[in-house]
Amino acid sequence: MNADRFSCFRILCGITLFLLTASGANASEAVGIIPFDSPRWQMEGGRFQIEEHLGRPAIHLQAGSVLIEDVEFLDGIIEFDIAFTGARGFVGAVFRVEDGANYEHFYLRPHQSGMPDANQYTPVFNGVASWQLYHGDGYGAPVDYTSNQWMAVRIVVSGSRAEAFINDSVAPAVVIHELKRKPRPGKIGLSVGGGFASAHFSNFKYQLVEKPELRGKAKKFPSPGSETVQRVQVSRAFSESMLAGKTMLDSDDKPSRGWTPLTSEATGLFNLSRIQGLVDGRDTVFARVVLSAETEKIQELVFGYSDKVRVFLNDRLIYSGDNSYRSRDYRFLGTIGHFDRLHLPLRSGSNELLFAVTESFGGWGVLARLPESAGLTVGSDQ
DSSP states (O other): OOHHHHHHHHHHHHHHHHHHHHTTOOTTTEEOOOOTTSTTEEOTTEEEEEEEETTEEEEEEEEEEEEETTOOBSSEEEEEEEEOOSSSOOEEEEEEEEETTEEEEEEEOGGGTTSTTSEEEEEEETTEEOTTTSOSTTTOOOOOOOTTSOEEEEEEEETTEEEEEETTOSSOSEEESOOSSOOOOBEEEEEEOTTSOOEEEEEEEEEEOSSOOOOSOOOOOOOOOTTBOOEEEEOOOBOGGGGTTOSBOOTTTSTTOOOEEEEOOTTSOEEGGGTOOOBTTBOEEEEEEEEEESSOEEEEEEEEEESEEEEEETTEEEEEEEOOTTSSSTTOOOOOOSOEEEEEEEOSEEEEEEEEEEOSSSOOEEEEEOSSOTTEEEESOO
16 A cells, blocks of 8 residues: 555554543553554464555455454453455454463354354364354354445453444344353454455454443353253363274273363353363363262263264263264254263163263364253262
């Protein structure tokens, strides 16, 4: 773009900051538009070009993320304008970024304009994004987008909740009832999913505000019922290939796997990436539950998983399934839910139930309920 025009733009931004400070605004609370050639931006993580687009200075982000280097954002407001073509893409903002593998993420899906999944909130734990685990109300909402025009996006973050406003809407387009990561300050920035359509961004600014007001009504999650499995022990990750052809587990399959306790979320979900990520092809963990039955019985199990599972009862394989993205048809998303049922032949006394859960893309999780479980004690330790 014309160098004189870009210089004038930077001067105007500086005047904006000066006026904010002079009028009594705390610079740590309200920050004017941050030009994309500012040294405050950490640009190493993204593929981008700074250019003029639709009459404005902008950044054309093709892949990855760009972050504000010096901010510790806990609560406040993030604002930017975005323009895209409508091609398939995943474009938006990251906040409370601890590092490249742990952050909160909100993005738009331009190709899903008007659909229930036109946008998405997801936490990222240990490098695993979990949109298959978090879907529906509280994680996305139908919004109509206009391609090849600037659209305003505003994200308000307050404690364990957040809201997203799109197209200058008065009411929040998306009410995020519960942010899944613990509230900790971190960096903020913009992101574009690699290998998909790019987007242009302009007018990026933020405010640090302690517990800003939220306009939407948050849903309260009920406590998990007594049928819900609420605690498991999670093994260290290993390669799925170690279970190839296994119908019985032997003593070499389980020892020294370093079990870690994990408590379910209010929905009963175990997000296994809270424990660890995918490293060196280690894509599978055991999630262990111990069922102590007063007498021999057949016990119904209602469960869900992402992406693949093998279920072992007392070391014997009793079920295997594949719920991966597009594993059934080209529209199959692989979102998790209580979609599968088993009837467990329990012996009197202790029974070990193992879910060997494999992750490939979109979320690493498992959940389970045990209806009509009279005479059954559920634990995770032996």
